[in-house]
Amino acid sequence: MRLRCPYCNGKTVITHHQVVDKRVSFAYVTCTNHECGARSKIRISYAGTITPPASDLYTAMHEWFANLPEDEQKKIARQYQPALF
Numbered sequence: 001m002r003l004r005c006p007y008c009n010g011k012t013v014i015t016h017h018q019v020v021d022k023r024v025s026f027a028y029v030t031c032t033n034h035e036c037g038a039r040s041k042i043r044i045s046y047a048g049t050i051t052p053p054a055s056d057l058y059t060a061m062h063e064w065f066a067n068l069p070e071d072e073q074k075k076i077a078r079q080y081q082p083a084l085f
Ligand SMILES: [Zn+2]
Pocket: 005, 006, 007, 008, 009, 010, 031, 032, 033, 036, 037, 038
């Protein structure tokens, strides 16, 4: 990921970063445009989940399946292991 200079839109290099918490960090950047040379502090924050971790999906699927009526569970299981049902 390339952070852009907020003054000239030039490329920057991250000189260091500070972790505020699990969802927010500050990146300290220096503009590589020699005519600008601005140094900036840019907040990087977590905005949301696109796809949850696989472990969460597996747990959610297990809970959903466990709460289905038994006949629905068998119907689904039959699709994956027809020889057993
Ligand atoms: Zn700049």
